[in-house]
Amino acid sequence: MVGQLSRDPQVLMAEAVEGSRVALARLLTMVERGGADSEAVAALSYRAPIPYTVGLTGAPGAGKSTLTDRLITTVRTGWPAVAGGEAAPLDQVAVLAIDPSSPFTGGAILGDRVRMQEHATDPTVFIRSMATRGHLGGLSLAVPDAIRTLGAAGMPVVLVETVGVGQMEVDVARATDTTVVVMNPGWGDSMQANKAGLLEIADIFVINKADRPGVKEARRDLEQMLDLSSLGTWRPPIVETVAAKGAGTEDLWEQVALHRAHLERDHLLESQRAGRLDDFLARVVAAMVERQVADLRASDRYSATMADVAAGVIDPYRAAAMLLGDA
């Protein structure tokens, strides 16, 4: 069946919109691989409505996967009525699991399979892992593309789960509307160095495994950190969960809905998304130029020009201008 699937992004997108998960999966593979197909998918995706996107990040072992799995069930019950708004159903939900450590998705696919079993019978849940492949600019461009693709296929909400490691964490936070930072009791010692970074990206803090000792201390540490910071109009709430037992996900989802209401009330959602798109275009331009320069440097023309420079036939400035087609 997969073998008979179209390779035309437009056909695949039409099928994905009609509910074909196989077509959607193929579109995301195209995005992940980059190149012409990926850009064809982007041409279809960037016209479509943008899904509301929730990032979940945190150190390995914090329990993000379990929390995400449990959150899926809660999300499926729809948006709760918060801040004067009305409850709204959500007919489907997508999960992107970002695995920067696995360039060939070996680990990620395994994780997917395990999790797929839990939601395998639910056609309204779509789970997909993503790793770095050939995409121009890496995951920092591939993840926003994937989110847009899911949106174009009709997904109203996307959960993006990533391991909290350095730049990737920031890149994902930059691609999502609400960022949830997941930690555990006793986080203070291990996360000490990263406090400032966490505060910068977190819209909501989750203390997961909250049935363990040290919750009070973790909360106090976080509150102190927040007290010392110059926050905007949103003070990140702290939610306690025990994901393994399914406890606390309703609280978390309600806080996400409150954060969304906050963003929409102050027109922040619009301006943040506009700023992100602006930034995205700049990064696409930079990545394309970088690729052009790399291609140039690998070319015979470059070697020949370098030989002329070495021989004193031409100076480096004139050589560079010629190579770049300006002279």
Next chain:
Amino acid sequence: MVGQLSRDPQVLMAEAVEGSRVALARLLTMVERGGADSEAVAALSYRAPIPYTVGLTGAPGAGKSTLTDRLITTVRTGWPAVAGGEAAPLDQVAVLAIDPSSPFTGGAILGDRVRMQEHATDPTVFIRSMATRGHLGGLSLAVPDAIRTLGAAGMPVVLVETVGVGQMEVDVARATDTTVVVMNPGWGDSMQANKAGLLEIADIFVINKADRPGVKEARRDLEQMLDLSSLGTWRPPIVETVAAKGAGTEDLWEQVALHRAHLERDHLLESQRAGRLDDFLARVVAAMVERQVADLRASDRYSATMADVAAGVIDPYRAAAMLLGDA
């Protein structure tokens, strides 16, 4: 007189070759400022023989300026006979004093004036300070350009003095044939963190102010550091100087001559310079591309395209390709 000076790089270079210091100074101002004039100077400079270039770097207060001043007098006596080679006269010497902290050369010019007095009566000595101005790529491109310009004007040896701070130090070391790292007795405490970086760039170590206590310890520390390193065929010698009294500069100059003989014997000078030029061309290309992208992002065309992206009329990839002229 300066007012009547030509603005044509070719005319200026001819005058500089005939000994006009004013013409040479103007050429270096052009290099420092960057742009079309600077590239015209480069077109004249990169055909000419390359001067032998000695970098002097070290922490502020190590006594580099005084050491450089005293070294000038020694250099003027010519290359000593070392390693089986013959002594060779040097009819002139140039000094480039790099001052990255002074974007408008205020401090550097003052320093120049003070030093100029010492060598003012000597027409064979040319001293010039350089700061970051408009040059494309900053000092990392301007310094090699200035060295080439001095070479084209007939300078056989250039001393490049710079304050040892981070990237600038590495950039200058990358532009010179022999790098001298100047320190003082008691250096260990203050330089602890930078040991690896020093070792990477140093061809010769100088313990200046060697009439102060702690010389033995400083030497022992350096030797230990060298013992623990994987050196090539050249082990950086350690020279003691008291620059304020003019002591030790002959030793230092002899070690420079020995290092030069080492580089020439093993054809390292040639291959190092070739590698540097290769690296230089790549950096010119990168700097030109960076400038193009910055110009592009500041353009009305970019804003208009971004507006189309925001309106969903066009996707970011197509937009970037259009902006870059590929589509």
